[in-house]
Amino acid sequence: MRDCPARSSLPKRSAQQLLGAVVFALTSLSATSVTAQSTSGDSASANDCTAQRDISVVLSVVTEQFYDKTFNGLDWSAEVADAVEATQCSDTTKQVTDRVNQLLSRLEASHTALYSQHDLDYWGLNSLFHFDGLDAYTLPFPGVWATSSDNRWFAQHVLNGSAADAAGIREGDELISLNGEPFDPVGFVAGDNQVQVSSDGQTVREITVNAPVQSVMRAFVDASAASARVLDLQAIGKRIAYYRIWAARDQIQRDFQASMEEFTEADIDALIIDLRGGFGGTSEDYLSAVRFMRAQNPVPVFFLIDDSVRSGKELLAAIVRRDNLGTLVGSTTAGYYLSGRMNRLLDERYFLYVAVGTFPTPGTGDIEGVGVAPDIEVAPCRQHCNGSDPILDRVLQLIIAQ
Template identity: 30%
Template sequence: MRASWLLASILICWAFAAQAASKTDKEPVGDDVTKLIKEFIERDFYKPVDFPSFAGKHPTNADIDKALADLHASHTHRFMPGTVDYYEVAGIYGPWKSIYQSVFPPDGEAKYDGIAFNTAIIDGKRFVTDVYDGAAAQKAGILVGDELLAVDGKPFDEIGSFKGKAGKVVAVTVRRAANAQPMNIPVTVTSIQPVRMYFDALRASGRIVENSGYEIGYLRLWTLASRQTNDAVEAMLRDGILSGAQGLILDLRGRWGGFSSELPTMLLEDFSDISITMRDGQSFPWQTAWRKPIVVLVDEGTRSNSEVLACAIKRRGFTLIGKKTAGAVLGGRAYLLPDNSLLMLAAGTVRVDDEVLEGKGVMPDEIVETLVPYAMGDDPQLHAAIGEMTRQLSGVSPWRRFLPPERRRCAMETSTTSN
């Protein structure tokens, strides 16, 4: 039995979930769908639970969402068509192409038209939260913190604003400062295959930052969802753009986790004893080359296997900076339902040296807050990481701290805060 699906982090971004629910929450769900959901939960959910039977009760999407939320587990959600998350979940589970052919004709590959950025509603306004390296939005000059007002003069829809426009230029209207006049930014829409987009963004993110005479490597891992990602990271660290770096800033802030059986061993001299145990008692162990300082960036978007990696690095005495991670660390499994929605279920408990991170998350060594609205692309957490790495390379700060056993728990509170 292969375990390649076990740590794919599929916890939905809250902003997207809210948008999807507003459109579909009152729509009824068929008995064929509710019957399968109950069957999958009773058979595969990571622990025995009593899930309600909706047979003959004509539940709505909101009823199903509430029942799933009442399970109080990460990696447990139903994704509806028409959202970026739906395409990304489907894309991460690429081996389903034969099943997806009717959903994503003609080849079963999950793709959507877009400009490769993420947004969220903050205080009633929509702001850009992420811009992927090397992709359309970044090339056009869109910045994290831009208030998104319209696309081609119409209200923004994460799929609808760009659907059918691949290769065409759209006008994205943003406000860069609170009292600034709106500005139109022309952006060329592209056809996005999610895993490929993340892989390209990973490669484009790798760079050397020079500070106080030191060459500091930077790499952002949006997801750990494919072997291709692991191979690219290894190539950059061993003989690529990051091979000459004196230290590495590993940015694990992001959207998804994913499964990786190799990446942690590349980045750590010795690795935590990590295993995942299924409901039926089956256990899957993980199986070490970078011997320079590491500073890791984490935030509330760091989840699943990215949290496992962050915890393993923290336990080895390396420094974490940012905010507490999501605490979404269960093994996830996906199912395509008859209405073409995607059901994600938590299917296994994950432990890092017998510590369970689900519902707790990983605390950074230094908390650094960041404000998205009108940030103009500024990144205080990255600035803090560069400063810390510089101190480590200059000998002011140790780059690896000895931690007694009682200090090695990843969910432990921290006492250092930066604004």
Template identity: 25%
Template structure:
């Protein structure tokens, strides 16, 4: 029976074997060169930090053969099911040869088992060999693939590793089953092809995402992805900082003089404001422990930075010297003092990073909090934030479990109204965004306007897995009238090129009529990426100025700015040549405001939505302190192309279209509707 099966099968087997030999030869000839170019490119880009752009160029240069090889591997299982599975039984039934076999003392079970086993194993082996050579050849491209072509994306996942073998087994069994039911070879082949194609589409798009929750990876800052930290002196610190140690007054001194030497405006800053804030923070720490002392008196300050520090340090040591000599107890006043000095700068980009910790049960991709976003962020600004406060997004976790929905109005937080006489209560709003280890329950009084329901929920902060779509940096889609819509959640290191690729793919086979760039909730990132993205809409322009503080403000008017370095467009970036509308809100900050202000000043497009956050500065540089904590300080100030200040002011939209609770509840996006109207008027 095995010999008979081989006689019937050998022509088809020889054809597939020949095709595999040709494919393997072609990949064996080109694979080593591909790997060599990838290795050389990685070596070169690692020296200048340009690896993201190398990945883009390398993949774009080899995208056509990459897609061709991937499609071949995807098609092989279908062909095996079509030409090996479907005719396996139907050919015998149509010709009647099965009756001859059954009359030769061969049972039906043995006849079918031998044919299925022999041919089925051959089909799985053929698909496995095809996948093996393709996976080996495409390894460099898989490591540099653009979004949409990564290993776990539907197109590529089915063409790597053992997945094609599983598809081949399924296609073969499907073909045999359909053939036995239809009993006609050509209709069985056609039906097999249709059913297998449907499964290949439905499985990755509708079934696989629900089999297991997606897993995201987090990477610790280290020598591989951070060139260096600067110590708060003149040394460079390479790699990861050592574990933190208790903060002392010596560390506070180091931070104080680091601010004066490296912070924008440090040369002209009145240092007395920093020391006053630092001493004021010491008093509550004494009160908390019931240890307020008569010696806790602020010394007189003269304006001489070194003399004032000496007086401050003497008074501080005199007070804390009367406290119990416990390292942790001594560290709390020092930490409070240092934090107050940094806070006194009143700069969103100046911060002291310390005490960072993860929850014990943290897993890659987890987030901590209540699992919601509201129309106001953690740092709601009095005078600019407007009522009401309402939920805009439910990410998961406690908020999802409690049944909250977009559009739910938050009437009170822990008993406090978020707005009093129209003015926002920042502390109440900040309670919506607890950070670990904050674990206190948050009580919300809610109103659902669609039903008129009032109710109260208590949410306990915790870890949760957010919706994977909320974690995507770039989310493209095609809107009506061939308008390209791209939501950009942050200016990550390769964000600009990812946006350009997304627009290019949306325009494949059609003529785009405009671009809507959604920057709502974009907290910023790389100013260089914002500048590169602007370069797709204009050449030969200044997109911002980074200005040092002037040592003599009399010479520069009341701005206090000295020499300003312009940031210019990268004219090597191809122009898109498309009308642009940008969606903004109070969540658009930092590099997002760099982009928005340039669009407005340079008239590259129109802004729709609400005013931006007003939290923009130059990129902050890290300085390692003596307790192995990090002080982040911007050394220049950002000015828009028209040299206006954006920090604390924000960028006003050309068309003010705020979101309302009813809009959020109905899933209606009036700002996007207005953007589409503008593109077609």
């Protein structure tokens, strides 16, 4: 493969010419796969090196599919041309991904982002959109969903019953190193891993975390089932049921419905449904089990929300408010409610999510860009939480006080 010319030696062409050089014919299927292909004429410079070819293909898909043809008021053809021209042959897939996402963020639209195999979202979204079983797109994954802040990693979510949970990692813990290297959320190896963590930002402990090879969706299904429990607070004479919906999947919906039936028979005094973390995709059908349970046993129901609640789970929160099915506690949801199309690109080295349209809100008010506000606001803890969960703690206080 030839090296591409240095940026300063690229021929000067109009933005429209450069855009024309990268447009590909695409299908209108809900899932699109694009592999590398040779072109001729004006597009030759975009194929001189892998990085330029990659960004050209990715942005051509966005140009074709993005629902807002004004591109949020941007001179889109010029922006694409600048991004292609700025890309160097030596750029890694991460650098290509970062450059694309910098541009996509200016569209100010949900469900519009690029992921590579270096991102946990790549593995999660691919497994979410793989409907033939739960064992595709696997990686060593112990069940900790980490996010970065100022080049430091924190456990935003720890899946119920996961290896990370069993090892003692708690939400808000800082994840300092993994097997002697700076922490990387996709850097686990199959089997035992040594992880340095800090719960308070001062003391550091090293723990062993076993990472099973599994898909993220498999982990979400197992974690949802593992979350179901009844807290028997004998000291105050209350029984509190809890369930966390990690994602939308038939197995999760069936387990959720079965758990609601069990909770009804358990003669509970309150129900907590945790919508935080994971993925969306849920439909109003998930609330049918709650409606049935409340008809049998009209106990207080609390739904936990924050800005990690997105898409279909935001619809659930909005319907809860519309139909007065319970109390929303936490912070405002993400406001990610556009209809997205997934694209596996370039031999599946990239996963591109593109907003392709709006999604109806059945009498709930706008969600995209707004989110769903809580009835009782409680700020979540994101860093060095010492194992505490302010949102859950507040709900328990409310239940105990009743």
